[in-house]
Amino acid sequence: MPETTDPTFYRSPAAAIAAPPERLAYVAAFDPGGEQHDAIAVLDCDPGSPTYGEVVGWAELPTAGNELHHFGWNACSSALCHDGHDGALERRYLIVPGLRSSRTHVLDTGPDPRQPAVVRVIEAEELAEKAGYSRPHTVHCGPGGIFMSNLGAAEGGGGPGGVALIDHDSFEVTGAWETDRGDQYFGYDVWWHLKADVAVTSEWATPSMIEDGLNPEDLLGKRFGHHINFWRLSDGRLVQRVDLGDEHQMALELRPAHDPRKTWGFVGVVISVEDLSASVWLWHRDGDRWAAKKAISIPAEPAARDQLPPALQPFGAVPPLVTDIDLSVDDRWLYVSCWGTGELKQYDVSDPHNPREAGSVRLGGIVRRTAHPAAPELRLGGAPQMIEVSRDGRRVYATNSLYASWDEIFYPDGVGAWMACVDADTGSGGMSIDPRFFPHGDDFRGLRVHQTRLHAGDASSDSYCFAD
Template sequence: MTRWTPDPTFYPSPREAVTAPAEKLAYVAAFDRTASRPDAIVVLDTDPDSPDYGRVVGWTDLPYVGDELHHFGWNACSSALCPTAPHPHVERRYLIVPGLRSSRIHVLDTQPDPRQPQIVKVIGAEELAKRAGYSRPHTVHCGPDGIYLSALGGADGAEGPGGIAILDHTTFEVRGAWEADRGPQFLAYDVWWHLTQDVLVTSEWGTPSMIEDGIIGELLLGRRYGHAIHFWDLAKRRHVQRVDLGDQYQMPLELRPAHDPTKSYGFVGVVISVEDLSASIWLWHRDGDAWAVTKVIDIPAEPADPANLPDLLKPFGAVPPLVTDIDLSVDDRFLYVSCWGTGELRQYDVSDPLHPVQTGSVHLGGIVRRTAHPSAPDEALAGGPQMVEVSRDGRRVYVSNSLYGSWDDQFYPDGVGAWLAKLDVDVDAGGLTPDERFFPHGEEFRGLRVHQTRLQGGDASSDSYCYP
């Protein structure tokens, strides 16, 4: 757990991180929708020179059932090099894997064999509740002073408030709740930061009862899901400002701050507008001494024959894009936007963050389109690009197709299956091309659905940096 020299996968700046060697493995969260068998962390070979390229080469079952793995992350990353709370001798070695339904947190050791992670600790739901007052752990980020874990629910069956728990870097014990003063914040989802500016940002989804059995139409049309983002004083752990996007913009989820620590902006994706079913991308930025949020991308819904739509969408006669994940390349040039409903991954050049320019698009799956992968042209795909992960050098993008079990069932009632695709990036002109050699799907995942991907050595959404 302790090194005499810094972990070679840690980089002080994004400029240096872009020069990192290509990942050889990818770790994927896979879950059983029926909760009758254990979820798993699946290991994929991503080395194009390997005879196992694009195949499952490792599999670790979790010890219990009913976890519903969702997001997960590393115990430590490049933020360990930050001068304000340096921990240069921790290793990027352990995967911190929460169960969104069970509230259990699993710690997996990727050494000595990175293809066969071993479970070394399970933190029970009762410990998270007792020490931090939270349940339904969602997002994991490795900070310079500990492991940050966002959670959607409160303890002992309470709907909220959701918030952030802190885990110790080395013992993985739950230290407690992060917030000293949460102000008006109640709903929770993602958490990110501008480390060198002592700014933390959080977003909103809903309470456990609002999400666990699927999207609730009355709450959506009643504009009851989250529609604001929050800014905090990172050092003092105090709420500073709430910015409401407007209650028609439901569910601002994934946060992606600029990797350059001198920049004061970031992107947040909004799942749906209840006024026209569009999705949107917003930019947070400084406005004098305060923060402002500006809509910079609109993605309209697509008209469709109601006969081809699930019951939830039939009255509207349209397919919403459903932007459910975004990712920003480490050089802050390209923003990737997953449109899970229409089955599209979009690429935008955001060199000028207030004026994005679309530079690429790939269709896979979709509620109506069901676009096939080039390697299996006769196989209609369900689901769509959902979780997005970008390699550190920005040349590869990985997408998986499941959102959340109960939501999958509503939008794809005939099943989503399981697939994961890799896209190659033209880093000069922009553009995306599916890799025909890399398409693990179907029975390769043994009946489990696949959600988030993490790349060996780090990726675009795992690390933060303190040097420009």
């Protein structure tokens, strides 16, 4: 346990929900052309502020071409129940990987949260030499170090992908986390059931399969990842693999229950090659084994051929393309982004085995191009993609870019850059778009935007040690 306790380390989900609301959001911004320097944009999330919904800070990185994607905090609430720290620890540093460059920047938000500063760069060579990986993707603070998942091996754009450990204090790569990976090969997300000594990983693809765009032969040939992998968290040994079926391609975002007594969670699957539907699966214990079941299925929407990009014209439909999901801190509401159709869905998962759709909003979309209420004249490119839920569950932030080389396939006329905030009813369900929050276009200085992290924590970056 750290020597001093950061007030944003919450003992339980209930404590996180009761804490003061977020005032700032950090957003990854990148130039898909690799010419402008990538950056972290800082957004004002205080509805009482005169600059609400505006970019109020900008941290430019020293390099371009990183393709900032997912990122995370150096420390969070899980620090209250694990060792491995040399002295004081606080939620202060953003660990920001570059998915294309394999370079990771460490930014200090401490002196001025609106102006983070780069204090260390983990070069691709250090990651390759010490952990044997490349193309870092997801960051979570955890026991024994900061966990950083990776899509590829050190050389050649192939696999296996896996998890590297980064020292909490020095930010040096200390090695690979896995000690026995069995048949696991593809990497993507990593999360855990901390108290149960269980880690979970999901699967996308190797770098060579994705970096130049989506190869239809890989999709129709069912070559993308379709397993959930269960590990012993304490020693990095693979325990079990659950196959979702090879028709279910790309098992991506993992959202375990926040209550440390629960051992279930959800994973989003991008597409079914059988009917273009998307799905969300529930993993859970079944005796002494792990099992998974399809909990939500979202069908494709019919569309005229001339409304579709070339890649979809042969199918005559828009796939939902579930590219992110997020679970509220109270484990009641699951949010599902359909980046193809432009829909953000809300499900009541009080009974995780039987989700009930409770709300929906639309922005963008391949065919609809639904406008934001703040700018009804704009036909939006992209759609809700990465989503982040506030700790109290009342706000859902969405950004619109998926991955540069894939953006052009589904939105060949461009996605632009925009971010939205959706107000969520946490009583009976339902959502509405906040008309005051719509940074877009030149607000992001010509860069695209991807993941959001909220100052003091959010729904997808914390695991908790106590139930109440």
